[in-house]
Amino acid sequence: MDSTKNPLGVVTMVYRDYFILERWYDYYAGMLGPENLYVFSHGPDARHDRIAKGANVMHIPRDETKFRFERRRWNMMSQFVSGLLMYYNWMILSDVDEFVIADPDVSPDLLSHLKSHYWDPDTAPVNIAPLCLDMVHYPHDETQPIGSDDTILSHRRTFRPNRNYSKPNLVRKAVKFKPGGHANTLGERHLPDHLYTLHLKYFDRFMMDGRVEHRAPAAQINHDEIGDNTSTEKRMLLWAGEHQHILDTFEFAGEDIDLPELRAAMRAQTADGPGVFNYGVSPLLRKRLYRMPERFAGIV
Numbered sequence: 001m002d003s004t005k006n007p008l009g010v011v012t013m014v015y016r017d018y019f020i021l022e023r024w025y026d027y028y029a030g031m032l033g034p035e036n037l038y039v040f041s042h043g044p045d046a047r048h049d050r051i052a053k054g055a056n057v058m059h060i061p062r063d064e065t066k067f068r069f070e071r072r073r074w075n076m077m078s079q080f081v082s083g084l085l086m087y088y089n090w091m092i093l094s095d096v097d098e099f100v101i102a103d104p105d106v107s108p109d110l111l112s113h114l115k116s117h118y119w120d121p122d123t124a125p126v127n128i129a130p131l132c133l134d135m136v137h138y139p140h141d142e143t144q145p146i147g148s149d150d151t152i153l154s155h156r157r158t159f160r161p162n163r164n165y166s167k168p169n170l171v172r173k174a175v176k177f178k179p180g181g182h183a184n185t186l187g188e189r190h191l192p193d194h195l196y197t198l199h200l201k202y203f204d205r206f207m208m209d210g211r212v213e214h215r216a217p218a219a220q221i222n223h224d225e226i227g228d229n230t231s232t233e234k235r236m237l238l239w240a241g242e243h244q245h246i247l248d249t250f251e252f253a254g255e256d257i258d259l260p261e262l263r264a265a266m267r268a269q270t271a272d273g274p275g276v277f278n279y280g281v282s283p284l285l286r287k288r289l290y291r292m293p294e295r296f297a298g299i300v
Contacts, residue, residue, distance in 0.1 A: 070179035125190035132165035
């Protein structure tokens with residue numbers, strides 16, 4: 001790669017989500033240095049500045065109407081990432097609850113993995129979409145809360161593989177992302193063998209329950225009504241209902257991380273276009289929860 005550029009930079013956008021931002025910052029700053037992190041704070045929030053000390057924290061005006069909110073923010077971040085690629089070989093753009101990690105059996109960390117596997121500009125893909133491990137708190141086995149000094153993966157390693165959140169979030173060419181970051185303009189995405197995106201939406205039921213002050217049956221929450229202005233309590237009720245639905249309808253399939261059948265099906269790009277992953281396996285196989293191996297426990 002270009003020796004005049006920094007190896008890797010990371011961009012995210014956050015509104016509150018202080019616990020997740022702390023973990024995001026600790027993970028990436030420890031590996032890359034805070035100067036290579038770019039945090040868009042959606043509305044002035046001094047707590048974001050304190051958490052992400054030394055990072056590039058930029059305050060974005062908060063429009064309470066949320067007019068074309070997702071489209072506007074992903075267009076803005078796409079242009080920002082494309083500009084930073086003048087100074088970085090690789091950029092990650094993702095939501096703050098998404099962490100790109102490497103298998104520690106293969107590489108000590110993500111940056112080392114990029115340098116050892118994706119550093120030849122003639123052979124490296126331009127558009128990497130790590131397999132998403134949608135973390136799902138499994139209270140039957142994962143009974144302990146996550147302490148302030150604990151890594152998340154020391155207590156929460158149950159996941160469902162998620163095609164839709166296997167986003168092309170690691171890029172090395174100028175790019176425009178679609179809303180949500182689920183696709184971009186760089187064409188066919190590369191599904192790597194040993195990189196993963198952790199998605200922390202359902203990672204802790206205790207946290208969901210603790211933030212809901214006035215409970216109501218989750219079935220009463222209309223998913224279509226959930227937007228950026230939705231109260232934390234209502235959002236948590238929805239997530240708790242979705243989380244319980246996963247626990248009620250998915251089969252626990254034990255420890256695995258390779259998932260060769262699923263990966264093979266996803267790599268068979270669909271007729272919808274080169275930027276879309278296909279599952280191509282039975283719904284029964286898709287409705288499974290797995291547990292990450294112990295070796296991942298210290299990463300995040």
